[in-house]
Amino acid sequence: MIHSTIVLAWKFWLSLTLKLKKHVYNTEAKQMKTFIEKMPKAELHVHLEGTLEPEHIFALAQRNGIDLEYKTPQDVIDAYDFVDLPSFLKIYYAAMNVLREERDFYELAYQYFEKVAAENVIYVEPFFDPQAHTSRGVEFSTIIDGIHRAQIDAETNLGVKSNLIMCFLRDLSEASAIEHLDMCLPYLDRIIGVGLDSDEKDNPPSKFSEVFRRAREHGLKLTMHCDVNQKDIGEHMWECLNDIRVDRIDHGVNSLEDDAMCDEIVKRGIGLTVCPVSNRFVVQSLTANEIRSMLQKGMKATVNSDDPAYFRAYMNENFIALQEEGDFTKEEILQLSRNAFEVAWVDEPQRQVFLQALDSYAADAA
Ligand code: ES4
Ligand code: ZN
Numbered sequence: 001m002i003h004s005t006i007v008l009a010w011k012f013w014l015s016l017t018l019k020l021k022k023h024v025y026n027t028e029a030k031q032m033k034t035f036i037e038k039m040p041k042a043e044l045h046v047h048l049e050g051t052l053e054p055e056h057i058f059a060l061a062q063r064n065g066i067d068l069e070y071k072t073p074q075d076v077i078d079a080y081d082f083v084d085l086p087s088f089l090k091i092y093y094a095a096m097n098v099l100r101e102e103r104d105f106y107e108l109a110y111q112y113f114e115k116v117a118a119e120n121v122i123y124v125e126p127f128f129d130p131q132a133h134t135s136r137g138v139e140f141s142t143i144i145d146g147i148h149r150a151q152i153d154a155e156t157n158l159g160v161k162s163n164l165i166m167c168f169l170r171d172l173s174e175a176s177a178i179e180h181l182d183m184c185l186p187y188l189d190r191i192i193g194v195g196l197d198s199d200e201k202d203n204p205p206s207k208f209s210e211v212f213r214r215a216r217e218h219g220l221k222l223t224m225h226c227d228v229n230q231k232d233i234g235e236h237m238w239e240c241l242n243d244i245r246v247d248r249i250d251h252g253v254n255s256l257e258d259d260a261m262c263d264e265i266v267k268r269g270i271g272l273t274v275c276p277v278s279n280r281f282v283v284q285s286l287t288a289n290e291i292r293s294m295l296q297k298g299m300k301a302t303v304n305s306d307d308p309a310y311f312r313a314y315m316n317e318n319f320i321a322l323q324e325e326g327d328f329t330k331e332e333i334l335q336l337s338r339n340a341f342e343v344a345w346v347d348e349p350q351r352q353v354f355l356q357a358l359d360s361y362a363a364d365a366a
Contacts, residue, residue: 050307105146
């Protein structure tokens with residue numbers, strides 16, 4: 001009798017402490033989520049074409065009289081079956097065929113700015129892929145006018161500032177990249193830098209050394225994708241650093257395999273734009289451990305969404321997924337946001353304004 005009472009009391013006590021622990025855990029998780037959502041953020045790695053939402057694909061197809069092989073936006077999402085970079089890119093390039101007119105590009109960019117404004121993103125450096133549009137007969141001016149108009153409206157109406165990066169597709173020739181660099185020259189005041197994206201396999205940075213040299217001469221900043229776990233990634237990263245002399249690296253997670261490379265990246269203060277949810281889709285890992293290692297080494301790692309409409313995660317969802325997976329502290333989350341403002345391509349007064357916004361947020365939240 002006494003024995004069973006003790007057992008009962010013990011069981012009761014155990015379930016109570018478990019419930020309490022769960023409650024504390026849930027409260028902490030909720031607090032962390034709110035902390036991330038409200039934190040001022042910058043996004044430095046987002047492909048505007050990767051923000052094309054399924055509903056918008058449908059609306060544009062209808063307006064532009066284009067037949068789609070899918071019946072509903074959900075059918076489009078159901079077809080998102082990426083296992084690696086090429087399988088993702090195939091779907092990504094097919095969908096952007098609906099983008100034809102200036103207002104299509106305007107809407108694409110403006111809708112992205114609206115989304116991130118609601119997530120307290122205050123600064124963005126979006127990529128665009130002009131070759132994926134000019135190859136379909138869309139004029140360069142149509143693309144850049146639409147995006148630029150959205151940037152102006154986003155700053156005025158939403159308070160989101162931005163600087164545009166033009167990417168070259170690395171699976172096309174360097175001659176085509178040079179042609180597009182020439183096309184952007186009349187719009188140099190609208191572009192902050194150039195990047196390199198698309199399929200990395202057998203398309204090393206050195207293939208584009210001339211066009212990047214010319215871009216630098218025109219005063220443009222330089223970045224390149226070093227996608228995760230690609231063939232010859234170590235060589236590609238050293239070429240980025242030593243031949244191209246990039247100002248930033250997109251992804252760059254594999255640098256952690258080479259101590260000398262990490263040291264060089266730290267010494268030069270080069271930013272790494274990591275994309276956790278994208279990595280989960282393309283290389284089946286959120287790279288949380290890698291991001292923590294980067295922070296511990298003093299590398300300027302940042303969190304970004306890459307192709308948020310496809311990976312179904314904008315900035316906050318990326319930060320929250322990362323925090324949950326790696327149990328990141330508020331200090332680490334703040335450091336990731338601070339890194340983005342520190343490596344952003346803005347002038348020093350603007351950088352200080354952004355950093356002060358983050359510092360006063362941190363002080364209020366402490
Ligand atoms: C991309 Cl995840 C990724 N990698 C390379 N190029 C891209 N373009 C759009 N998303
Ligand atoms: Zn990317």
